[in-house]
Amino acid sequence: MKAVVMAGGFGTRIQPLTNSLPKPMLPVVNLPMMEHTMKKLVALGVEEFVILLYYKPEVIKEYFGDGSRLGVKVNYVLPEADYGTAGAVKKAQQFLNETFIVVSGDVITDFDFREIAGFHEFKKSPVTITLTSVSNPLQFGIVITDKEGKILKFLEKPGWGEVFSDTINTGIYIMEPEVLDFIPENVPFDFSKDLFPLLMEKGIELFGFKAQGYWKDVGNPDAYREVHRDILQGKVKLQIPGKLVKHREGVLFLQGDAEIPKSVKIRGTVVVGKGVEVGEGTLLENTVIGPETEVGKRCQLRECILWDRVKVGDDSKLRNTVICSFTELGSGVTALKGAIIAEKVKIEDNVQIAKDVVIWPEKFVESGSIVSSNLVWGERWKRSLFEGGRISGRINVELSPELAAKLGAAFGSTLPEGSWVYTSRDYHRASRMIKRAFVSGLLSTGVNVLDLRQFPHPAMRFLLENTKKVAGVHFEASVGSPGHTDILFFDENGLPIDTNREKAIERIFFRERFRRVGPSEVGLIKESSYAADRYQRAIEESIDHKIKQPSYRVVADLMNGVYSALYPELLAHFKVESVVLNSYFSEEKITHLPILKEKALWSVPRIVKATEADIGFIIYPNGERLKVISDTGEFVPNYKLLLLFLLALDRAVEQQVKVLVPVSCPSVLDGKLKNVIVERGKLRGIKANLLRQFALVGDLNGRFIFPEFSLSPDAVYASIKLLELMSFSNASVSELLSAIPPFFFKHVIVSCPSSKKAKLMRKISEEAMEKRASFIDGVKIFFNGDWILLIPDQFTDNLHIFVQTEKEERGRELLNQFNRKIEKWIEEKE
Structure with missing residues (x-):
C-alpha cells in the first residue's frame, strides 16, 4: 500500500503559528505534526509516500528530502492551482498504481490503520472512509451508514441547521487506483463534495469504518494546545x-x-x-x-x-x-x-x-x-472574523481604527486594482470613525471608493446590483449588541460575500500580506450626490400607477433609523395618508433596540386604532426588517406576516409565480393558493441567479426580498409593495388574515451546549428514521398534518424548535415530549 499525505493547507485559522510554517509542519512534542502520522503508516508497511504540497512547499521538501531518513521513498506533487482535495490527488495519479491511503497532514490520531486496511480489504469497496464522532462537526463532513458500514448519506462542512449526526469524515481514505479515473483534470474537485456523490449516483457502494481512538484536527491555536495537553496526559497512544x-x-x-x-x-x-x-x-x-x-x-x-x-x-x-x-x-x-x-x-x-x-x-x-488588547478577538480565534458576511466588535476594543484599516487593506487586496467599491454608514459617530479608517486601508491597495456617506444599506445593495461596482461595505451600530459596530460586506449583486471571499480576506489580514501601491496608484474617493434620488425613483417606477386604491392611511414608526428623510416622501408620492413616528436621528436610541422595539409595539397599535388607519408599519433602524399592525390594531406575528404576504401576492398575480420560504414557515396555506407555488429551503448563501427565479423570498424575522426590485431584504420597499398587493384585491389586513385556517404555531429556543449539538442532531435523526422526515434544514418530523422542526443555532449555544399543529393541546404535547427527550440526550453519556 502507498500513502498520500495532504499537506497543502494555508492554516489561516491557526495564525500566527503558520506565519513561516505550513500547518502540517507545526511541531508536536518537537516533531512535525505530519511526521507522527507518517511513522504510523511506515509501521503499517507503507514504503512509498506522495506528499501533496501548496503553501510553503520548500519547508516540507527540505525537512523530509527523499524520505530515506524514515526508510521510505517520498514523491512530491505541487499542483499549480487549488484543485480541491480530490483534484490535488488526481495530480499524483502517475504514482498511484495500487491501493493507497489518503491522510491529512494536519491531524493527530492514534487510529489503528491496520484495522482500517483490514476492513477495506474485507468489504472490497473502491473507497473506505474512516469515521469518528466529534462534538462539533461544522468543519467536517458528516456521515450516516447502515449497520454494514455502507454510506447512506453525507454532507460536507454543514451549518448547524444541516447537522444530522456527530459522526464525521476524518479525511482518512483507503482507495483503489481506478477511483482516480472519475476525477476530472485541472478543475476544482473535492472528495466529499464532488467525488463521493458522483460515485454513489453511479451505484458504486462506499463504506465507512468507525475507528476507535483519538483523532483531532489541529485547526486553531486552542486545538494545538489541547492536542499537547492530551498527549502529555496520556490520552493519545503516541510515542x-x-x-x-x-x-x-x-x-x-x-x-x-x-x-x-x-x-x-x-x-x-x-x-x-x-x-x-x-x-x-x-x-x-x-x-x-x-x-x-x-x-x-x-x-x-x-x-x-x-x-x-x-x-x-x-x-x-x-x-x-x-x-x-x-x-x-x-x-x-x-x-x-x-x-x-x-x-x-x-x-x-x-x-x-x-x-x-x-x-x-x-x-x-x-x-x-x-x-492587554493586541488583536484580541475573544472566541473568534476558534472560528473566524466573519459571521455570515459581517464582522462585529466592540468599538475601540476588538474593533479599533487600526484594525479597521488592516481590514480595509485586506479586503482591497482581494479586489482588482482600479476597481470601484461603494461604502455607506448609519449616522452613529462610531460607524463614521471605523468607516474612515477602513476606507484608508482600501485606498492604499489601489481600490477606488464611491462614498455614499450616511445611507441605508438596503439602498446601497440595490445600487450595487444595478451598477458596475465590484463590492460594497456598510458600517452600522449593531442591531443586537449595544456598544458593538457591524461591518457588512457585499458582492457585486448586493449579496453577503461568500465563505471563499471571507477566507481570502482573512488569509491576507492574518499574514499582513497587503497589496501596496505607489503614490500615483492610490485609490480615488468620490461622493455621490444622487444615490438617494436614484433609489427613490426606482421604487416609484417599480410601483407607480399600480396602487389601485390610493387612499390608504398608514401609521409608521421608523425607530430613529436611516430612512427618516426618505420614507415620508415615498408615502406622499403614493398619496398615502400617514402618521410617521420617530423620524429623527438619535445615537442613543439606535444603540438600544429592545427599548425602541418595545415602545413601537406599544404605541403603533394604539395609534392605528385611534386614527382608524388601514395598517401600521414598524421599520427597523437598519431598514431590513418589517413588522405589521393590522387595521384592527393587532400586531401580526412574524410567522403570520409571511403568510399574509403569500395571500396578498396570490390574489394580486394572474399567473403562477414561485416564492421561497424557510423550512420553518407554517404550511397551512399549502395547496390553498391558486397562483403562488411555495418552495421551502435554506435562505443562507443563495446565489443571485437562483434568487431571481422567485417573485418573493421571505423569512420568519420580517425580512422580505422582491427580486424584481432588489436581491436584498428591504423593509421600505416591502411595506409599499404590500400596499400595492393589497390594493389588487381591495382586501384589508384583517380580511386577509381571516382567510388563514386556524392552527397552532410555536417557536421556542432551548439551551444546548455546542459540544452536544452534533450528538443531539444524531439522536433526533435516529428518532426520525422510522417517520416521514425532512433534512433540508435541521430535522423536520411529520405526524400526519402536524410537524416539529429542530435546528441548532449557527452561532450560539441554542437549539430552535418550531412546531405546527392543528390543535394547541397537541402542539404543546409535542413540545413537552421533545423537550424531555432533548434534556435526556444532553445529559446521557456515551
Missing part, C-alpha cells in the same frame, strides 16, 4: 521521542544531548529538545521545550509549548502559552492565562501579558508594558 527519566512528581523525555539541572522541578510530563538549557530552580509542568531553547533561573512554565531557539529570561512565569521560534522574553515576564507569542518577537523585562493575547511576528514590547 514521545526521547529518553524517559522518572522524577518524583512526573516524567521527563530528554531528546538528543539535553541535560537538566537537579534543582529543576518536573511535574506531569515534560519534553525537552536537544541543546536545551534550563536554569537552576525552575519549575516545568506538562511542558514541551524545543531544540536550542534557553530557559532562565527560577522560572515557572506550566502547560507551555516553546519552539526552537526561544529565550526566556529569569523569574518569568508562563502558563498555557505558546512561544514560536527565535522569540526572546526578558526577565520577569508574566503570561498566566493563555498567550500566543509568534516568532521573532522581542519582549523586554517585567512585561505582563493578559488573557488570550496574541502577539504577532517580529513585534517589540518595551520593558514594563502591560499587553
Whole structure:
C-alpha cells in the first residue's frame, strides 16, 4: 500500500503559528505534526509516500528530502492551482498504481490503520472512509451508514441547521487506483463534495469504518494546545521521542544531548529538545521545550509549548502559552492565562501579558508594558472574523481604527486594482470613525471608493446590483449588541460575500500580506450626490400607477433609523395618508433596540386604532426588517406576516409565480393558493441567479426580498409593495388574515451546549428514521398534518424548535415530549 499525505493547507485559522510554517509542519512534542502520522503508516508497511504540497512547499521538501531518513521513498506533487482535495490527488495519479491511503497532514490520531486496511480489504469497496464522532462537526463532513458500514448519506462542512449526526469524515481514505479515473483534470474537485456523490449516483457502494481512538484536527491555536495537553496526559497512544527519566512528581523525555539541572522541578510530563538549557530552580509542568531553547533561573512554565531557539529570561512565569521560534522574553515576564507569542518577537523585562493575547511576528514590547488588547478577538480565534458576511466588535476594543484599516487593506487586496467599491454608514459617530479608517486601508491597495456617506444599506445593495461596482461595505451600530459596530460586506449583486471571499480576506489580514501601491496608484474617493434620488425613483417606477386604491392611511414608526428623510416622501408620492413616528436621528436610541422595539409595539397599535388607519408599519433602524399592525390594531406575528404576504401576492398575480420560504414557515396555506407555488429551503448563501427565479423570498424575522426590485431584504420597499398587493384585491389586513385556517404555531429556543449539538442532531435523526422526515434544514418530523422542526443555532449555544399543529393541546404535547427527550440526550453519556 502507498500513502498520500495532504499537506497543502494555508492554516489561516491557526495564525500566527503558520506565519513561516505550513500547518502540517507545526511541531508536536518537537516533531512535525505530519511526521507522527507518517511513522504510523511506515509501521503499517507503507514504503512509498506522495506528499501533496501548496503553501510553503520548500519547508516540507527540505525537512523530509527523499524520505530515506524514515526508510521510505517520498514523491512530491505541487499542483499549480487549488484543485480541491480530490483534484490535488488526481495530480499524483502517475504514482498511484495500487491501493493507497489518503491522510491529512494536519491531524493527530492514534487510529489503528491496520484495522482500517483490514476492513477495506474485507468489504472490497473502491473507497473506505474512516469515521469518528466529534462534538462539533461544522468543519467536517458528516456521515450516516447502515449497520454494514455502507454510506447512506453525507454532507460536507454543514451549518448547524444541516447537522444530522456527530459522526464525521476524518479525511482518512483507503482507495483503489481506478477511483482516480472519475476525477476530472485541472478543475476544482473535492472528495466529499464532488467525488463521493458522483460515485454513489453511479451505484458504486462506499463504506465507512468507525475507528476507535483519538483523532483531532489541529485547526486553531486552542486545538494545538489541547492536542499537547492530551498527549502529555496520556490520552493519545503516541510515542514521545526521547529518553524517559522518572522524577518524583512526573516524567521527563530528554531528546538528543539535553541535560537538566537537579534543582529543576518536573511535574506531569515534560519534553525537552536537544541543546536545551534550563536554569537552576525552575519549575516545568506538562511542558514541551524545543531544540536550542534557553530557559532562565527560577522560572515557572506550566502547560507551555516553546519552539526552537526561544529565550526566556529569569523569574518569568508562563502558563498555557505558546512561544514560536527565535522569540526572546526578558526577565520577569508574566503570561498566566493563555498567550500566543509568534516568532521573532522581542519582549523586554517585567512585561505582563493578559488573557488570550496574541502577539504577532517580529513585534517589540518595551520593558514594563502591560499587553492587554493586541488583536484580541475573544472566541473568534476558534472560528473566524466573519459571521455570515459581517464582522462585529466592540468599538475601540476588538474593533479599533487600526484594525479597521488592516481590514480595509485586506479586503482591497482581494479586489482588482482600479476597481470601484461603494461604502455607506448609519449616522452613529462610531460607524463614521471605523468607516474612515477602513476606507484608508482600501485606498492604499489601489481600490477606488464611491462614498455614499450616511445611507441605508438596503439602498446601497440595490445600487450595487444595478451598477458596475465590484463590492460594497456598510458600517452600522449593531442591531443586537449595544456598544458593538457591524461591518457588512457585499458582492457585486448586493449579496453577503461568500465563505471563499471571507477566507481570502482573512488569509491576507492574518499574514499582513497587503497589496501596496505607489503614490500615483492610490485609490480615488468620490461622493455621490444622487444615490438617494436614484433609489427613490426606482421604487416609484417599480410601483407607480399600480396602487389601485390610493387612499390608504398608514401609521409608521421608523425607530430613529436611516430612512427618516426618505420614507415620508415615498408615502406622499403614493398619496398615502400617514402618521410617521420617530423620524429623527438619535445615537442613543439606535444603540438600544429592545427599548425602541418595545415602545413601537406599544404605541403603533394604539395609534392605528385611534386614527382608524388601514395598517401600521414598524421599520427597523437598519431598514431590513418589517413588522405589521393590522387595521384592527393587532400586531401580526412574524410567522403570520409571511403568510399574509403569500395571500396578498396570490390574489394580486394572474399567473403562477414561485416564492421561497424557510423550512420553518407554517404550511397551512399549502395547496390553498391558486397562483403562488411555495418552495421551502435554506435562505443562507443563495446565489443571485437562483434568487431571481422567485417573485418573493421571505423569512420568519420580517425580512422580505422582491427580486424584481432588489436581491436584498428591504423593509421600505416591502411595506409599499404590500400596499400595492393589497390594493389588487381591495382586501384589508384583517380580511386577509381571516382567510388563514386556524392552527397552532410555536417557536421556542432551548439551551444546548455546542459540544452536544452534533450528538443531539444524531439522536433526533435516529428518532426520525422510522417517520416521514425532512433534512433540508435541521430535522423536520411529520405526524400526519402536524410537524416539529429542530435546528441548532449557527452561532450560539441554542437549539430552535418550531412546531405546527392543528390543535394547541397537541402542539404543546409535542413540545413537552421533545423537550424531555432533548434534556435526556444532553445529559446521557456515551
